[in-house]
Amino acid sequence: MQVTIGIVLFLATAIVHAIALGLTSDIIRKQIDKVSNPRHLLRPIFILLTTMVIIMAAHGFEVLLWALTFVQAGVFDSMEPAFYFSLVAYTTLGFGDVIVPVEWRLLSGFAAANGFLLFGWSTAFQVELLRELAERLRAGRL
Numbered sequence: 001m002q003v004t005i006g007i008v009l010f011l012a013t014a015i016v017h018a019i020a021l022g023l024t025s026d027i028i029r030k031q032i033d034k035v036s037n038p039r040h041l042l043r044p045i046f047i048l049l050t051t052m053v054i055i056m057a058a059h060g061f062e063v064l065l066w067a068l069t070f071v072q073a074g075v076f077d078s079m080e081p082a083f084y085f086s087l088v089a090y091t092t093l094g095f096g097d098v099i100v101p102v103e104w105r106l107l108s109g110f111a112a113a114n115g116f117l118l119f120g121w122s123t124a125f126q127v128e129l130l131r132e133l134a135e136r137l138r139a140g141r142l
Contacts, residue, residue, distance in 0.1 A: 003110075005107060006114075028047055051125075085099075
């Protein structure tokens with residue numbers, strides 16, 4: 001059952017992440033295309049900050065999905081420890097001060113693997129954005 005739940009949550013969070021990055025990409029493209037001053041240095045900073053806020057909101061929502069699942073499964077009695085545990089697992093920080101019962105520990109591994117992969121995807125997105133912004137700055141198009 002934990003494997004099934006883990007796979008379903010992984011797919012759900014990947015879909016959320018794909019939508020968030022797609023929307024972010026659309027927003028950023030419109031911002032880049034609206035540039036009137038080709039050497040305005042605040043524009044790239046605004047673009048990067050906007051991207052980070054949207055991506056972190058997506059990660060927060062994904063952690064919330066994990067927390068809701070842990071509460072629904074009866075692993076935690078309330079949202080606060082469920083959200084805290086989900087955040088610590090998802091970020092692969094793993095403090096160990098809040099843990100799941102032994103019969104649910106496999107699912108916590110899925111949460112960690114999920115977060116690791118989605119943070120990697122976010123990082124790749126940001127790196128590509130930085131590359132594009134640098135290219136546009138060099139060409140005088142931003």
